[in-house]
Amino acid sequence: xxxxxLCSDRALPVNAEGPSQSAxxxxxxxxxxxxxxxxxxxxxAIMKSRSALQETGDLRIRAATASDCAGLIALDxxxxxxxxxxxxxxxxxxxxxxxxxxxFILLAEANKQIVGFIVGEIRAWEFGEPACxxxxxxxxxxxxxxxxxxxxxxxxxxxxxxxxxxxxVRTIMARGxxxxxxxxxxxxxxxGPFIELETNLD
Amino acid sequence: xxxxxxxxxxxxxxxxxxxxxxxxxxxxxxxxxxxxxAHHLAKxxxxxxxxxxxxxxxxxxxxxxxxxxxxxxxxxxxIQIFEPVGPQNELSGGxxxxxxxxxxxxxxxxxxxxxxxxxxxxxxxxxxLKLMVRKPWASALRASRVGRRAASRR
Numbered sequence: 481x482x483x484x485x486l487c488s489d490r491a492l493p494v495n496a497e498g499p500s501q502s503a504x505x506x507x508x509x510x511x512x513x514x515x516x517x518x519x520x521x522x523x524x525a526i527m528k529s530r531s532a533l534q535e536t537g538d539l540r541i542r543a544a545t546a547s548d549c550a551g552l553i554a555l556d557x558x559x560x561x562x563x564x565x566x567x568x569x570x571x572x573x574x575x576x577x578x579x580x581x582x583x584f585i586l587l588a589e590a591n592k593q594i595v596g597f598i599v600g601e602i603r604a605w606e607f608g609e610p611a612c613x614x615x616x617x618x619x620x621x622x623x624x625x626x627x628x629x630x631x632x633x634x635x636x637x638x639x640x641x642x643x644x645x646x647x648x649v650r651t652i653m654a655r656g657x658x659x660x661x662x663x664x665x666x667x668x669x670x671x672g673p674f675i676e677l678e679t680n681l682d
Numbered sequence: 683x684x685x686x687x688x689x690x691x692x693x694x695x696x697x698x699x700x701x702x703x704x705x706x707x708x709x710x711x712x713x714x715x716x717x718x719x720a721h722h723l724a725k726x727x728x729x730x731x732x733x734x735x736x737x738x739x740x741x742x743x744x745x746x747x748x749x750x751x752x753x754x755x756x757x758x759x760x761i762q763i764f765e766p767v768g769p770q771n772e773l774s775g776g777x778x779x780x781x782x783x784x785x786x787x788x789x790x791x792x793x794x795x796x797x798x799x800x801x802x803x804x805x806x807x808x809x810x811l812k813l814m815v816r817k818p819w820a821s822a823l824r825a826s827r828v829g830r831r832a833a834s835r836r
Contacts, residue, residue, distance in 0.1 A: 655796060661804035662756070668816060671801065 539629065541636040544585035544597065546572055551594040552587070559619050571599070584640050588620070588629045596620035598633040602646055607674060612648040613641035618660075634667050652676060683798070688764040691718055691726045696760055697814070699736060699748035700807045706745030726764075733763050752811070758802035768799045 544552065549572045557563045575583055588596035598618045604611035615637065620629045641649055650672055653660055685693075694716050698707055709727060713720040727746055730736045735750045750759075761767055769792055779785055 655800040658800070658803050661800065662806055662809070665804050665809045666806065666812065668812065670818075 538590065539595075539632060540589045541632055542587055542589060544572075544587050548585075548587055548594065552585075552597055555594055555597065555619060555621060559622065582644055584637055586633055586636050586640070588624075588633050590624065590629075594621075595624040596629045596633055598630075598637050600637045600641065600649075602641065602644055611646060612650055613637070613644075613646045615649060615651040615664075630663055631667065634664075650674075685761065686765045687722070688726050688729075689761045691716070691723055692730055692760050692764060693757065693810075694718075695723065695727060695730065695746075696735060696748065696750075696755070696807055697810055699746060700752040700755075701811055701814075703748065703752075706739045706743060706747050708745045711745075729763055730760075733759075735760065735763075750807075752807035755807045756803050757805045757807075757810070758799065760807075761802060767802060769795045 549568055553563070553565050553568045556568065571585070575585065583601040584599070586598050586600075587594050596619060599616045601614050601616060602611055603614055606614075615634070618630060618633060620633075638649055649669070651664060651669070652674075653664075655661075695712050698712050698715070709720055709723050712718075713723045727736060727738070731738060731746075735748070735755065736746050737749045739745050739747055758767060779788055
């Protein structure tokens with residue numbers, strides 16, 4: 481479910497499914513996301529990074545727009561070695577339509593270059609659980625790592641979730657992805673109540 | 683699950699040192715805080731020193747300090763010094779597994795082992811320190827006390 485490539489340069493197995501329910505709300509250019517609360521239409525806006533990214537310059541976190549698709553595909557391919565053009569194009573396309581489950585694609589931008597992204601979605605009653613935010617993917621350009629970019633992305637996504645009234649965030653990743661597991665642990669995430677099971681269909 | 687005492691002591695000692703990077707802590711201070719034997723702690727600290735995780739600081743004031751990077755040092759790194767973690771070939775006493783039941787049980791135990799290793803490997807000392815600050819157990823403890831008080835009033 482989650483394709484994450486944060487600190488590892490290894491190509492990760494890709495789950496090309498993507499979120500089954502599309503409906504990202506991407507708001508006006510450069511802004512964020514749909515809030516479920518009628519009184520709030522709080523764009524995520526452009527957040528100045530709290531971390532001192534001297535080498536990368538000013539870090540901005542913002543919502544992705546359609547024009548960012550190509551840059552995101554390029555970053556994904558650079559990190560994973562896999563070109564998933566169709567997957568990302570469909571993600572962006574589905575994101576334009578009205579959704580029951582808000583999706584967030586946030587970018588980290590430094591010196592006008594995309595250096596990272598995070599994709600998340602609010603889903604309700606998946607696996608029998610009330611609405612919560614899911615992190616589906618997070619990536620940071622290798623040269624920009626260890627500078628707090630992933631933390632900024634994650635915190636921005638959590639803020640978007642909170643703004644939409646969500647109080648729980650979850651993710652799933654490969655057990656062998658130690659560094660990314662460590663990252664999410666460092667953000668305060670702990671094992672949840674689920675167990676992922678699988679079988680082969682022969 | 684339960685860790686061997688030496689592993690727990692080692693983790694406590696490493697956490698204390700990591701939480702106080704500017705100071706050296708004596709074995710006595712750490713032993714006193716956790717109510718553990720100073721002698722046992724000394725042995726653990728010696729093993730941690732051999733592993734390059736801590737070092738003894740000689741001279742006036744003495745003590746120990748952490749030499750490993752707490753953002754990189756994981757619980758697995760510490761625990762593995764004192765006990766094996768992960769798949770152990772002890773199900774059949776080291777002899778070949780031949781029955782279906784042994785194979786089936788082995789699969790289940792390996793599943794648990796894989797989870798255990800992944801969990802310990804994913805938690806750094808730095809993350810443990812953040813957990814200690816957050817205290818997620820505090821609300822559960824409070825709720826438990828409230829529940830007990832309510833029950834006693836009935």
